[in-house]
Amino acid sequence: MIRVVVQEAPFDFGAEAAAFARGRTDLGAIVTFSGIVRDVADGLSVMEIEHYPGMTEKALEKIAAEAEARWSLGEVLVIHRHGRLEAGEQIMMVATASRHRKHAFEAAEFLMDYLKSRAPFWKKEHTEAGTGWVDATEEDEAALKRW
Amino acid sequence: MIRVVVQEAPFDFGAEAAAFARGRTDLGAIVTFSGIVRDVADGLSVMEIEHYPGMTEKALEKIAAEAEARWSLGEVLVIHRHGRLEAGEQIMMVATASRHRKHAFEAAEFLMDYLKSRAPFWKKEHTEAGTGWVDATEEDEAALKRW
């Protein structure tokens, strides 16, 4: 089962992690990844996340379906926020559940690698030093080659 | 910071996941792995986990310290239960926090691979089909060669 959520509001990481795959006694391995707004340098920072409503959900569903096709997964969850976030706030999470820890780990890494570079989100940072769009990195693009 | 917990009592996965690295705005990437007692075949199963008090804590601390030495981690958590567990119960969790998602993922996988084969726990399964010690697998032993 795939669940994709794109929202501006905060989500409760602990509650989502606890509820994920609950009751699925056929799945022994659960991996979560969560991303948090970092304090850039020392100045308090604010992150603004723009996205492409409509395409975002489709792109995330497609990435999650691809993960389900490649690995043996019982459950997949993707939550991604947009809008204005302060340092320390949770930006997003993915979760995967499988019988096998290797599948759960690889699928979560795959989801993250694709979500970084193939889901239509753009980050803008506001720090004491100024404001600017976060550049995509060659490292993130290269990470896709693994799959 | 490393935190290692070995206990018989259940732990609250959601609360532990939510509290982990909370307030660390220098760490943007958090990975958790949790292991759940699977229902073996269809019969209700009970898992009994034996461990080596004293050595267990030392072994887990050593594995966590090794992870800290190899990757850039801000926080590491390992919780492992022993005693009698029913299907669906959480056996253990690890969590890693880093600036970099790759570090957080690799360190969590490393912790799991070592914890599987190098921490003194032994699992005994009680199912309708009978009772038996879980065999270590060649796959788990081979997983260590990656590191």
Place this chain on the structure above:
Amino acid sequence: MDVLYFAWVRERIGLPKERIETQAATVADLIAELKAREARYEAAFADLSALRVAVDQELTDFDASIAGAREVAFFPPMTGG
């Protein structure tokens, strides 16, 4: 068709979305048409290697056909996660 702009492409062009009537056959033709219009388009589309395009909400290439497309979107490389 609707043409959408995101992130710094939106900022350079100065609007998030506009309706454009075009006979352009491909994304590249549409870009050529837009660049010929005004300096702000010229600026936004100056370096195509810094741009990505989606046609009807699917990522694609600059030589993709836009015949019958309802929506074309331009944006920089994505930075999710």
Place this chain on the structure above:
Amino acid sequence: MDVLYFAWVRERIGLPKERIETQAATVADLIAELKAREARYEAAFADLSALRVAVDQELTDFDASIAGAREVAFFPPMTGG
């Protein structure tokens, strides 16, 4: 020194821990001594490839010295996680 047994090693030998006075220099010597004692030790130590050993709570090899050791533990390959 204390000799500890875990999992099926404990079950075969029939106890979790015993105090043993020995002049054995290595783990292998200690095993030889135990096997000579009784059939249940012979059975538990029949296949060393299925066993692991820790001396003073550190995993080690069968040729490790046990001189001065306080605690030697025998058990099957671990199955944590």
